[in-house]
Every structure is written in C-alpha cells, then in structure tokens.
Amino acid sequence: MTAFQPGWPCVPALSDPPSVTDRLSDPTADDLLPQILALTPRGPAWGTDEAGDGTGASPLMRLVWKAIAGWSAASYSVDFTLALQALPSEITWSLDDWEAEYGLPDPCVGELPDEETRIAAVRAKYAAVGGQSPNYYICLAQSLGIDVCAIEEFTSARIGAKCGTQMWGPAWNFAWAAHAGYVTVTPARVGISHVGDRLATWGNPLLECTFKRAKPAHTVLLFRYDDCVGDVLTTDDGVTPITGDDSSTFLTPG
Numbered sequence: 001m002t003a004f005q006p007g008w009p010c011v012p013a014l015s016d017p018p019s020v021t022d023r024l025s026d027p028t029a030d031d032l033l034p035q036i037l038a039l040t041p042r043g044p045a046w047g048t049d050e051a052g053d054g055t056g057a058s059p060l061m062r063l064v065w066k067a068i069a070g071w072s073a074a075s076y077s078v079d080f081t082l083a084l085q086a087l088p089s090e091i092t093w094s095l096d097d098w099e100a101e102y103g104l105p106d107p108c109v110g111e112l113p114d115e116e117t118r119i120a121a122v123r124a125k126y127a128a129v130g131g132q133s134p135n136y137y138i139c140l141a142q143s144l145g146i147d148v149c150a151i152e153e154f155t156s157a158r159i160g161a162k163c164g165t166q167m168w169g170p171a172w173n174f175a176w177a178a179h180a181g182y183v184t185v186t187p188a189r190v191g192i193s194h195v196g197d198r199l200a201t202w203g204n205p206l207l208e209c210t211f212k213r214a215k216p217a218h219t220v221l222l223f224r225y226d227d228c229v230g231d232v233l234t235t236d237d238g239v240t241p242i243t244g245d246d247s248s249t250f251l252t253p254g
Helices: 029-039 059-084 095-101 115-127 134-143 170-174 205-214
Strands: 148-154 175-180 184-187 200-203 220-225 248-251
Touching: 029 059, 095 115, 134 148, 134 175, 134 205, 170 175, 175 205, 200 205, 200 220, 205 220
Parallel strands: 175 220
Antiparallel strands: 148 175, 148 248, 184 200
C-alpha cells in the first residue's frame, strides 16, 4: 500500500497546529441573541424596548428573536466549515472536489484503500506543485514514502578536468539520476511476457512514474537502485549503468 506521509516532509506539519476557530466559528443562539436584539425594531408592537438589550421584550417575541438568532448561528457554523474546505489539512466532505481538481486517483498511484489515505494523497499533491531542485525531488519521493537519498547531475567533459575523468558528451548536460534504495524485481511470466521481453525487470514503478511526469521535459532521467551505498543494480531502460566520477555531482538533502 502506498505510504503517503501526513504532510510535506521537508517542512513537517506542526504536531499541534494553531487553531483557526473563534467565537463565530460555531456560535450558539444565546451568543448571537444580543446582536439580534440590537437590530430589532423598537416599540411595544414588537415586544422590544428602547434600550435594545431585550430586557423589556415580551416572552413570546423574545422566543421569536432567539429563533432567528439560532438560524444565524447555524449559518455561521456552515459558512466556517465551508471556508475550512479551502485548506487541504481540513478536508472532510470536499474530498471528491479536491481529487477532481488534482487529477486523483493518480495514474501513477492507482486507487487508494481508504479516506485517510486519499486525503494524504491530496495533501501530498497540493504540496508537490512546482519545483525543479534536487531537494524538491527528494521531498517528492518522501511524500510517497520512498527514500531517494541523492540526486546526481552530470556535465559534459571540460578543459581542465582531471585525467581519467569520463569523457561525457554534450547530451549529458541534460541527464540526471535519482538514487533510491528500494527496488522491485518483476520476473517474466509464461502467458504474459512476449518474445524479446527481459527475463526480469528492476525498478520502482511508483517512483519512476511520478518522477518522469514531474521532470523537466528537456532532461533525461535515470534511476539507480544501489541502496545509496552499494553497487548499482539497474538504470533506466536502454542505458548503460553509470559509474560515479568527477564529472557528476551528488546532491543530498541539506
């Protein structure tokens, strides 16, 4: 199951966020009655007095004004709940609208098992809009519950490079690699695989789908499943495994 985090991991949500409620977020009829009485017509015909504090109102008219105050209190409560739906951390009945706005269920993630996970997916998608820095992609992976320990960027060969440096061509200026520790091995299966298919494939489908969709269009993205410390297991399809040297830069959170 996709392990969405309950917030944006590079800027963790507060464990005890400040309250946005006030006296008008869920008032009672008694809370609003003095304000209603101050706006009522004056005179005996209305069961009110010139003071406007309701002390001289007839019992029957006081019940009428309190009923109006109760309707106003309910309206305040509904309006406040509606306003909260604009905050992804307060989603309740607007979940379907949020999912429609952000294209969820996500084609990369698929259907989610429960409402809590669906809300977490909305929050992750909301926070993930925009960004092209290495830390952004590391955070994007963390929001999916996946550890990407480093982003590797490449540059073409330059004058002044050390002897033994890999002679990358100009196209490598547009290449970058994500280093991840978790890899899924999918073996070929009789009746499903076709002639010419690999006997097994390695990768993390959720990570690769999400990153390929979010990457700059002019770049070539590679995936290195090396546990961040060991040997490279695989790279993107059709690309020879890359060994680290002075022509690449490793960027980690910080």
